[in-house]
Amino acid sequence: MNNDEKAIKRSEEITHNYFSFLDCHIQDVIQGNTSEFMELNEIAGKLAVSHTHLTDTIKKETGNHPCHFYDAKIIEQIKMMLLDTDKSIAEIAFVFTYDPSNFSKFFKKWTGLTPGAFRKQNFK
Structure with missing residues (x-):
């Protein structure tokens, strides 16, 4: 395996590890x-890479910043x-x-709807 192939495999590994870490971490917060x-930067440390390397790798592999996927x-x-x-909207806010x-504000920025409007729209 040449160095380019190793770099590709490593970037895929970092990307996979990042997404796996996010899934576990978000569940830990919810629970x-x-x-x-x-x-x-804390996540990068847990994955044993620098913040810059994590950001550059995720952007190269996916086209988006790691924060995009986190959010x-x-x-x-x-x-x-x-x-x-x-649960009330306030209770859900505190869980997160x-x-x-x-x-x-965070929810509306992403979805175009308030959490209450989203809930109503999906419980017709």
């Missing part, structure tokens, strides 16, 4: 096993909780370590 979302996976989990539980106002 209350950890009290807050990690910063990207997208959080939004995916929020949507499921909005549809699968009867947000205050309700910032939670609604």
Whole structure:
């Protein structure tokens, strides 16, 4: 295997490890096993790569910044909780370590709807 092939395999490995880590970490937050979302530099440290290398690798492999996927996976989990539980919007915000106002802004920025409007629209 030449150096280019090793670099490709390593970048695929880093990308795979990043997505796997996100899935586990987000579940840990939801389940209350950890009290807050990690910063990207902390995740890079857990994956034994630099913040810059992680960012460059994910961008090269996917075309998007790692934060894009972090937020997208959080939004995916929020949507499921909005549809699968009867928790209030405020309770869901706290599960995801947000205050309700910032939670609604974050959700609306991604989906175009407030959490309440999303829930209503999907419970016709």
